[in-house]
Amino acid sequence: MFDIIGDVHGKADSLKVLLEKLGYTRTDGYYSHPERKAIFTGDFINRGKKVRQTLKIVSRMVNHKAAYAVMGNHEYNLICYHTKSYGRGYLKKHNSSNRSLFYYTTKAFAGRPEELEKYLEWMKTLPLFLEFEHFRVVHACWDKNLVKFVKNTLPGNRITESFLHNSAREGTIENDVVSVLLTGVEIKVNKPVSLVNSLGNAVDSLRIKWWMRPDGQSLSGVAFGEYGISPDRLLKKGEKNRFLPYPQDKKPVFIGHYCLRERPGLQAANLCCVDYCCYRGGLLAAYRMNGETALNPENLVFV
Numbered sequence: 001m002f003d004i005i006g007d008v009h010g011k012a013d014s015l016k017v018l019l020e021k022l023g024y025t026r027t028d029g030y031y032s033h034p035e036r037k038a039i040f041t042g043d044f045i046n047r048g049k050k051v052r053q054t055l056k057i058v059s060r061m062v063n064h065k066a067a068y069a070v071m072g073n074h075e076y077n078l079i080c081y082h083t084k085s086y087g088r089g090y091l092k093k094h095n096s097s098n099r100s101l102f103y104y105t106t107k108a109f110a111g112r113p114e115e116l117e118k119y120l121e122w123m124k125t126l127p128l129f130l131e132f133e134h135f136r137v138v139h140a141c142w143d144k145n146l147v148k149f150v151k152n153t154l155p156g157n158r159i160t161e162s163f164l165h166n167s168a169r170e171g172t173i174e175n176d177v178v179s180v181l182l183t184g185v186e187i188k189v190n191k192p193v194s195l196v197n198s199l200g201n202a203v204d205s206l207r208i209k210w211w212m213r214p215d216g217q218s219l220s221g222v223a224f225g226e227y228g229i230s231p232d233r234l235l236k237k238g239e240k241n242r243f244l245p246y247p248q249d250k251k252p253v254f255i256g257h258y259c260l261r262e263r264p265g266l267q268a269a270n271l272c273c274v275d276y277c278c279y280r281g282g283l284l285a286a287y288r289m290n291g292e293t294a295l296n297p298e299n300l301v302f303v
Contacts, residue, residue, distance in 0.1 A: 001036045002289045003301075004137060006274035007072065007256040008040070008058070010048025010104055014284040015057055018303045022286060024066075031057065032066035038286075039130065041256030042072020042139040042182075046101060047279035051108040055119050071126040071159075072139045072256065073182040078102060079159075080168055082120055091168040124164075127157035128181055134291045140184040140257040141210050143244050146177050184257060185210040187239045189219065196228035198261075207258070211246035211271055214239070224258055246271060252295050254287060264297035271295075276302065 003022050008015050024031040024038070031038075038061060044054045061067035080092035081102060092098055099106070109116035128150055129138040136142060150157050159167070167174035186205040189195055195203045207224045214222060220232045222243075246253065252270040259277040265285065266272050272295050276283040283302040287295070 001291070002039050002132075002135075003033075003036055003286045004039045004041065004254045004272075004274055004289055005286045006041055006276060006284060007043035007259075007278070008048070008054050008284065009043055009046060009074075009279040010051040010054050010108075011278050011284060012048070012050035012053035012057060014278055014303055015054060018284050018286060018301070019057075021303055022288070022301060028064075030060035030064045030066060032061070032064065036288075037065075038067035039137050039254075040067060040069035041137060041254065041274060042070050042126070043074045043256060043275075044069075044072070045078060045105045046074050047104065049104055049108075051105045052112075052115075055122075059119065059122050068130055068137075069126055070130055070137055070139055071123065071128055071182065073178075075123045075126060076159075076178055076182055078105060079120060079123055079164065082116075083164060085168070086165060091165065125158055128154070128159070128177065129157055134293070135251050135289055136253040138253065138255060139182050140255055141180050141244065142246060142253045142255075143180050146173075146180055149173060150177060150181075182257075184208075184224070185242050185244065187242050192231070193219065193233065194228070194230045198226040198259075208242065209267065210242075210244045211268060212243060213245045214243045226261060252289075252293070254289075263302075264300055266295050266297050266300075269294045272300075274300075 019031045024033045040058055044058050045051050058069060062069050077092055081090060081098060083091045085091050163174050166172045167178045169175060184207055186207050189206050195206060197203050208222045209224045212222055214235050218232050218234050220229050255273050256275040258273050258275050260273055260275060265274055272287050274285045274287055276285045278284040286301045288299045
């Protein structure tokens with residue numbers, strides 16, 4: 001039996017409360033449960049102020065086999081931010097935007113470069129997805145073709161040095177893997193449609209419910225998250241091609257990443273999002289998975 005826990009983003013205090021609510025106790029320096037294991041959907045860092053504490057909790061649970069974890073886009077981006085490219089600079093630019101993104105993580109490890117390096121090496125061991133007998137876990141999107149590529153090329157579904165460098169180059173399949181599995185699918189929406197995201201910023205791309213069948217759907221019907229869309233319209237042919245319908249007869253898949261504001265996180269009978277935007281005043285969530293094929297909203301736990 002498993003508890004799939006959503007994106008923590010440095011909110012260590014909330015994580016402790018959730019683990020205790022789920023029946024986990026801290027013994028010998030790490031949390032564990034006598035009958036269950038936790039599975040983290042990634043994104044342990046950034047946003048919140050207690051990044052070190054969060055990484056300590058999660059990594060110790062994973063290292064002591066009390067939990068599993070997959071890589072989130074924030075871990076991937078931090079790895080790239082600290083990895084020198086084969087040319088000049090780093091795989092992720094050290095510009096003002098990225099310095100702002102990593103502010104709390106950088107601050108947490110100020111004066112602790114060896115500790116940061118230790119956690120970066122640990123993050124590199126996180127698989128891009130996990131698949132169990134009764135369910136699957138990935139940070140943002142399950143693309144069967146990209147999953148197959150990973151299974152065939154990456155031992156344990158974990159990144160290698162060559163994969164990492166190739167993934168930072170647009171147009172490579174490695175870049176497709178991290179872009180889709182770790183950040184999901186978006187469609188570009190051109191004028192005259194106006195898009196405004198949940199922060200009130202004008203954007204030109206729409207995060208979509210990639211698992212849906214797009215025929216007959218409108219932009220608002222497939223938007224994953226809070227958007228202002230004006231005027232709304234039906235999807236165009238090219239936009240429909242971006243979807244990756246997830247059949248109802250496939251085993252349940254759990255995702256994080258999407259910062260939901262409304263409950264429940266069940267998007268379908270076999271698809272559940274467990275990210276409820278805890279770093280923006282939302283909730284930290286877990287789904288208690290007991291091997292069922294049809295997910296139950298009553299199995300969601302929040303703090």
